[in-house]
Amino acid sequence: VNLISEITGGAKETGRIEAFSDGVFAIAITLLVLDLRVPRELPDGADLTEALLSQWPSYLAFVTSFATILIMWVNHHRLFTLIRRADHGLLLVNGLLLLGITVVPFPTSLLAEYINRPGQHAAAIVYTSVSVFIALFFNALWWYVSYKNRLLDPHADPSAVRGISRSYAFGPALYLLAFALTFVNVTASLLLVLALDLYFALPNRRLGALGRRAS
Amino acid sequence: VNLISEITGGAKETGRIEAFSDGVFAIAITLLVLDLRVPRELPDGADLTEALLSQWPSYLAFVTSFATILIMWVNHHRLFTLIRRADHGLLLVNGLLLLGITVVPFPTSLLAEYINRPGQHAAAIVYTSVSVFIALFFNALWWYVSYKNRLLDPHADPSAVRGISRSYAFGPALYLLAFALTFVNVTASLLLVLALDLYFALPNRRLGALGRRAS
Amino acid sequence: VNLISEITGGAKETGRIEAFSDGVFAIAITLLVLDLRVPRELPDGADLTEALLSQWPSYLAFVTSFATILIMWVNHHRLFTLIRRADHGLLLVNGLLLLGITVVPFPTSLLAEYINRPGQHAAAIVYTSVSVFIALFFNALWWYVSYKNRLLDPHADPSAVRGISRSYAFGPALYLLAFALTFVNVTASLLLVLALDLYFALPNRRLGALGRRAS
Amino acid sequence: VNLISEITGGAKETGRIEAFSDGVFAIAITLLVLDLRVPRELPDGADLTEALLSQWPSYLAFVTSFATILIMWVNHHRLFTLIRRADHGLLLVNGLLLLGITVVPFPTSLLAEYINRPGQHAAAIVYTSVSVFIALFFNALWWYVSYKNRLLDPHADPSAVRGISRSYAFGPALYLLAFALTFVNVTASLLLVLALDLYFALPNRRLGALGRRAS
Numbered sequence: 001v002n003l004i005s006e007i008t009g010g011a012k013e014t015g016r017i018e019a020f021s022d023g024v025f026a027i028a029i030t031l032l033v034l035d036l037r038v039p040r041e042l043p044d045g046a047d048l049t050e051a052l053l054s055q056w057p058s059y060l061a062f063v064t065s066f067a068t069i070l071i072m073w074v075n076h077h078r079l080f081t082l083i084r085r086a087d088h089g090l091l092l093v094n095g096l097l098l099l100g101i102t103v104v105p106f107p108t109s110l111l112a113e114y115i116n117r118p119g120q121h122a123a124a125i126v127y128t129s130v131s132v133f134i135a136l137f138f139n140a141l142w143w144y145v146s147y148k149n150r151l152l153d154p155h156a157d158p159s160a161v162r163g164i165s166r167s168y169a170f171g172p173a174l175y176l177l178a179f180a181l182t183f184v185n186v187t188a189s190l191l192l193v194l195a196l197d198l199y200f201a202l203p204n205r206r207l208g209a210l211g212r213r214a215s
Numbered sequence: 216v217n218l219i220s221e222i223t224g225g226a227k228e229t230g231r232i233e234a235f236s237d238g239v240f241a242i243a244i245t246l247l248v249l250d251l252r253v254p255r256e257l258p259d260g261a262d263l264t265e266a267l268l269s270q271w272p273s274y275l276a277f278v279t280s281f282a283t284i285l286i287m288w289v290n291h292h293r294l295f296t297l298i299r300r301a302d303h304g305l306l307l308v309n310g311l312l313l314l315g316i317t318v319v320p321f322p323t324s325l326l327a328e329y330i331n332r333p334g335q336h337a338a339a340i341v342y343t344s345v346s347v348f349i350a351l352f353f354n355a356l357w358w359y360v361s362y363k364n365r366l367l368d369p370h371a372d373p374s375a376v377r378g379i380s381r382s383y384a385f386g387p388a389l390y391l392l393a394f395a396l397t398f399v400n401v402t403a404s405l406l407l408v409l410a411l412d413l414y415f416a417l418p419n420r421r422l423g424a425l426g427r428r429a430s
Numbered sequence: 431v432n433l434i435s436e437i438t439g440g441a442k443e444t445g446r447i448e449a450f451s452d453g454v455f456a457i458a459i460t461l462l463v464l465d466l467r468v469p470r471e472l473p474d475g476a477d478l479t480e481a482l483l484s485q486w487p488s489y490l491a492f493v494t495s496f497a498t499i500l501i502m503w504v505n506h507h508r509l510f511t512l513i514r515r516a517d518h519g520l521l522l523v524n525g526l527l528l529l530g531i532t533v534v535p536f537p538t539s540l541l542a543e544y545i546n547r548p549g550q551h552a553a554a555i556v557y558t559s560v561s562v563f564i565a566l567f568f569n570a571l572w573w574y575v576s577y578k579n580r581l582l583d584p585h586a587d588p589s590a591v592r593g594i595s596r597s598y599a600f601g602p603a604l605y606l607l608a609f610a611l612t613f614v615n616v617t618a619s620l621l622l623v624l625a626l627d628l629y630f631a632l633p634n635r636r637l638g639a640l641g642r643r644a645s
Numbered sequence: 646v647n648l649i650s651e652i653t654g655g656a657k658e659t660g661r662i663e664a665f666s667d668g669v670f671a672i673a674i675t676l677l678v679l680d681l682r683v684p685r686e687l688p689d690g691a692d693l694t695e696a697l698l699s700q701w702p703s704y705l706a707f708v709t710s711f712a713t714i715l716i717m718w719v720n721h722h723r724l725f726t727l728i729r730r731a732d733h734g735l736l737l738v739n740g741l742l743l744l745g746i747t748v749v750p751f752p753t754s755l756l757a758e759y760i761n762r763p764g765q766h767a768a769a770i771v772y773t774s775v776s777v778f779i780a781l782f783f784n785a786l787w788w789y790v791s792y793k794n795r796l797l798d799p800h801a802d803p804s805a806v807r808g809i810s811r812s813y814a815f816g817p818a819l820y821l822l823a824f825a826l827t828f829v830n831v832t833a834s835l836l837l838v839l840a841l842d843l844y845f846a847l848p849n850r851r852l853g854a855l856g857r858r859a860s
Contacts, residue, residue: 016233016237016292016295017292018661018664019233019234019237019664020237020240020241020288020292021241022241022661022664022665022668023237023238023240023241023242023245023453023668024241024244024245025665025668026241026665026666026667026668026669026671026672027241027242027245027246027457027668027672028245028248029669029743029747030668030669030672030673030676030747031245031246031248031249031672031676032747033673033676033747033748033750033751034249034676034679036748036751038751038754038755038758040758042764047764047767048759048763048764048767048768049764049767052767052771063744066744066747070737070740070743070744073665073736073740074733074736074737074740077661077662077665077736080661088289091288091289091292092285092289092416095285095288095289098244098285099278099281099285102244102245102247102248102281103248103251105248106248106251106253109253110253113253113255114263118263119257119262119263119264122262122263122264122267123263126267201737231448231452231507231510232507234448234449234452235452235455235456235503235507236456237456238452238453238455238456238457238460238668239456239459239460241456242456242457242460242461242672243460243463246460246461246463246464249464303504306503306504306507307500307504307631310500310503310504313459313500314493314496314500317459317460317462317463317496318463318466320463321463321466321468324468325468328468328470329478333478334472334477334478334479337477337478337479337482338478341482446663446667446722446725447722449663449664449667450667450670450671450718450722451671452671453667453668453670453671453672453675454671454674454675456671457671457672457675457676458675458678461675461676461678461679464679518719521718521719521722522715522719522846525715525718525719528674528715529708529711529715532674532675532677532678532711533678533681535678536678536681536683539683540683543683543685544693548693549687549692549693549694552692552693552694552697553693556697
């Protein structure tokens with residue numbers, strides 16, 4: 001009986017949060033394709049190749065949004081491999097994080113549409129604000145579960161936990177810096193966001209070790 | 216053999232209902248972003264910042280719908296932590312509850328579009344009607360599973376069960392009151408719905424205890 | 431080791447088919463709400479209540495599609511409680527069944543749009559054809575798994591298996607009759623489809639017994 | 646404790662990747678129906694049957710996209726029955742494969758719209774490019790997990806593993822040939838893609854044996 005409750009209980013507590021979150025990530029990442037439109041009713045003499053190439057901002061937005069959401073899913077996945085228990089607060093903090101993630105396609109399309117045109121400053125403000133929001137809630141989620149190891153798996157590798165705490169500590173401040181940079185130089189601001197996204201996508205050595213845990 | 220059937224049987228009976236429901240919640244909450252539109256072809260002299268700010272009703276509808284569906288998912292999740300078995304009736308009652316939940320974006324957009332304009336009364340009637348419908352089916356679901364503890368987990372904490380029964384008992388009547396209030400004062404009616412939504416979102420002390428069960 | 435492989439193996443073999451199918455059902459049923467549109471830019475003097483009421487065909491299509499897909503999900507769920515193993519053919523037959531199910535919103539909207547107008551005959555032909563297609567593939571799925579009990583759970587109740595075989599045996603023929611009836615009387619044809627849908631939604635006594643299995 | 650960690654650990658490591666991927670496949674395959682449009686406001690004298698028949702390219706695109714994504718899901722499912730462990734790289738390679746899969750509806754609609762019209766050459770280039778991309782990432786995924794059996798289930802049938810390695814080895818080269826053929830003859834190129842898709846859909850004898858493993 002103990003064995004059973006440990007197996008099903010252990011699986012169940014974060015199981016539905018992960019399933020719900022996976023659903024949200026999967027849908028958010030798949031809806032992106034709706035912004036790729038087949039050119040119809042081309043004006044006389046227009047060429048399909050040209051029409052396709054002229055849509056490059058929507059391809060850029062598609063690939064950027066896809067990569068951004070994928071990186072966030074990988075990070076979310078990482079955190080939850082260390083989380084074992086769930087409570088009411090976790091459901092709400094995770095929900096607010098998902099709010100930020102479902103919004104991603106909006107600022108990305110906005111930026112793709114207005115980059116190098118009047119309005120690019122407003123678009124960059126929206127884009128970096130959403131990045132700050134997401135960074136804040138990734139942090140909130142992590143501190144919520146790791147404070148006194150409340151909701152973490154008791155078997156979680158302490159060095160992996162410390163590694164995440166360390167790498168997350170400066171996240172919001174750096175994204176906030178990117179936000180502030182939009183008032184100085186839009187391009188520099190976006191390059192900083194890009195660099196930060198890539199940094200969080202790269203396999204953290206300590207976390208990479210997790211994958212090898214079961215071997 | 217007994218052990219196996221208890222593990223897989225126990226997991227399976229509500230597993231697919233939860234997976235299906237999670238899918239519906241996740242999709243409903245993610246589709247909301249489709250209503251955030253990138254302003255295109257701004258009239259001469261128009262500013263992107265202004266164009267973005269003028270879309271505030273769609274942001275309000277987005278955040279409200281997101282919060283509403285998230286709260287409902289948290290409540291659904293709570294109920295199902297106590298449910299262990301499934302039968303044909305549960306599939307149908309749960310299905311009707313999901314019908315109400317997938318509809319949420321419609322009355323919310325309607326209200327965001329017509330608030331403070333002619334038509335706000337009609338919009339408020341639709342909005343509160345959907346709230347009544349959902350409250351009714353949350354209740355129906357709960358009474359269906361808890362009547363004589365038919366489908367509940369035999370190990371469910373009786374005080375948690377009583378706590379839900381108590382807090383659900385007045386839900387439909389209060390949402391019905393909000394519906395009736397639309398004929399007197401639309402603002403008061405919407406504030407009541409908001410207050411009720413928040414009440415059901417707050418962690419119930421008895422339920423909060425569930426999260427601590429496994430520790 | 432044997433215990434483990436039986437638990438994980440048993441869970442895994444149909445696990446992903448069910449998860450994928452649940453995803454498809456959940457998305458198909460949630461996308462329906464996209465057809466409910468907020469009336470915008472009402473002509474002068476037009477009333478929101480009137481505008482909302484005039485959209486009744488889209489509400490009818492929404493509720494009918496929702497009920498149809500929900501009933502199919504319940505049936506799919508039922509079948510898979512009896513299926514334990516999976517092979518390549520099952521993936522393909524199930525995929526073709528899902529093809530029919532994702533299509534459901536199309537003929538339903540078509541019928542809601544053209545009922546009682548010229549074109550209702552063509553719409554009814556499309557609607558009943560899709561019903562025949564789905565009935566055929568539900569049967570194909572069932573015969574595929576139950577032939578010589580190939581893919582069924584060895585512990586499945588033989589009377590439940592026989593009950594499904596019996597109730598499915600006449601399904602395609604009856605839906606085909608509804609298809610033929612469209613050439614005589616559209617209303618009679620649609621009523622027959624409705625009656626058949628309800629018949630397959632009602633709890634089969636033998637199947638109802640399944641829910642009680644674990645008690 | 647060992648037993649538990651093996652059960653939950655074993656299930657968990659690829660569990661969320663599969664759940665996320667299933668979500669993406671399920672959504673991508675279900676979104677296709679949004680391209681089937683109910684003809685509205687028919688011009689005077691126009692017949693619904695004619696209007697429906699004239700939409701044949703969208704039906705063709707729907708069925709082709711559905712079949713393509715279904716076949717890819719079956720292949721993905723197959724690979725993951727042999728994979729037991731996950732690491733950071735697998736999340737990213739799998740993510741890029743999913744990028745290709747979510748894009749499928751776009752080149753398919755493009756081809757359905759422009760086939761036998763000026764622009765069909767450009768459409769065929771896009772279509773075969775996406776096929777090459779997907780074939781490349783299916784290969785990358787497979788080599789990533791099977792290189793020195795790193796992430797494979799230690800109990801995986803070696804002949805099944807070799808069978809996949811053999812059948813995948815020539816995939817990208819053949820799809821690349823189809824890409825090159827578009828510059829010679831569009832029809833021949835598309836027929837080659839079709840033949841390759843069917844080849845990968847057919848049950849591989851060695852893999853078919855997997856289904857029988859548990860019997």
